Amino acid sequence: GAVVSQHPSWVICKSGTSVKIECRSLDFQATTMFWYRQFPKQSLMLMATSNEGSKATYEQGVEKDKFLINHASLTLSTLTVTSAHPEDSSFYICSARDLSSGQETQYFGPGTRLLVL
Amino acid sequence: DAKTTQPNSMESNEEEPVHLPCNHSTISGTDYIHWYRQLPSQGPEYVIHGLTSNVNNRMASLAIAEDRKSSTLILHRATLRDAAVYYCILSRAAGAGSYQLTFGKGTKLSVIP
Numbered sequence: 001g002a003v004v005s006q007h008p009s010w011v012i013c014k015s016g017t018s019v020k021i022e023c024r025s026l027d028f029q030a031t032t033m034f035w036y037r038q039f040p041k042q043s044l045m046l047m048a049t050s051n052e053g054s055k056a057t058y059e060q061g062v063e064k065d066k067f068l069i070n071h072a073s074l075t076l077s078t079l080t081v082t083s084a085h086p087e088d089s090s091f092y093i094c095s096a097r098d099l100s101s102g103q104e105t106q107y108f109g110p111g112t113r114l115l116v117l
Numbered sequence: 118d119a120k121t122t123q124p125n126s127m128e129s130n131e132e133e134p135v136h137l138p139c140n141h142s143t144i145s146g147t148d149y150i151h152w153y154r155q156l157p158s159q160g161p162e163y164v165i166h167g168l169t170s171n172v173n174n175r176m177a178s179l180a181i182a183e184d185r186k187s188s189t190l191i192l193h194r195a196t197l198r199d200a201a202v203y204y205c206i207l208s209r210a211a212g213a214g215s216y217q218l219t220f221g222k223g224t225k226l227s228v229i230p
Contacts, residue, residue, distance in 0.1 A: 044220040108160035
C-alpha cells in the first residue's frame with residue numbers, strides 16, 4: 001500500500017518557538033493532504049485540508065495564522081506551529097489521498113508528537 | 118455530516134472471528150463506508166472501505182446492510198496485533214473532489230490470548 005512519512009517523529013521545544021512538521025507521500029503523488037491533531041485519549045480532529053498549489057482550508061476553530069500549511073509539491077506538505085505554547089502539545093498526524101489507486105482512501109503518516117515546554 | 122455509532126469497546130479471544138458493528142442511519146447515497154484502525158501512538162491504518170456491496174481484502178471483510186444503515190467489519194481470526202481502536206467513518210466530498218474523514222471515538226478492541 002501507499003506510504004506516508006512524517007518528520008520529525010517527535011519534537012520538544014520551548015514556548016514561543018516555531019516548529020515545522022513535514023509530511024511526504026513516498027510512492028505516490030498526493031494533490032490533497034490532510035492534517036489532524038489528537039489529544040490523549042481522544043479521537044483525531046481534522047485541522048485543515050491542504051491542496052497542492054493552493055491555500056489550505058482550515059476547520060472551524062483552527063487558527064490559520066498559527067498553523068501554517070504549505071503544500072508546494074505533489075509529495076510534500078508542511079505544517080508549521082508558530083509561537084508554540086504548552087496547549088499546542090499534541091500528536092499531529094497527516095494523511096494523503098492516493099488518486100492513482102482509484103480508491104477513495106487516505107493513507108496516514110506515523111504521526112509527530114509535539115511537546116511544548 | 119453523517120455520523121456513525123460504534124460500541125466503545127469489545128473483547129475477543131485470539132484466533133476467533135470478530136464482528137465489529139457500526140450504525141450509520143443517516144448515510145446518504147454517495148457516502149462511502151471506511152474502516153481504519155489505530156494502534157497506540159501510531160497513525161491510523163486503512164483497513165477496508167465499501168459503498169454498497171460486501172467487500173473482502175487480505176485484512177478483513179466488510180458486510181454492508183442492504184439499506185446501508187449499518188455495516189460490520191469482520192476480522193476472520195483475531196490476533197494480538199489486531200488490538201487497536203477501530204474507526205467506522207463515512208466520507209463525503211469536501212471540495213476539489215477530496216473526501217474528508219470525520220473520526221468518531223471508535224471501538225477499542227482487546228484481544229485475549
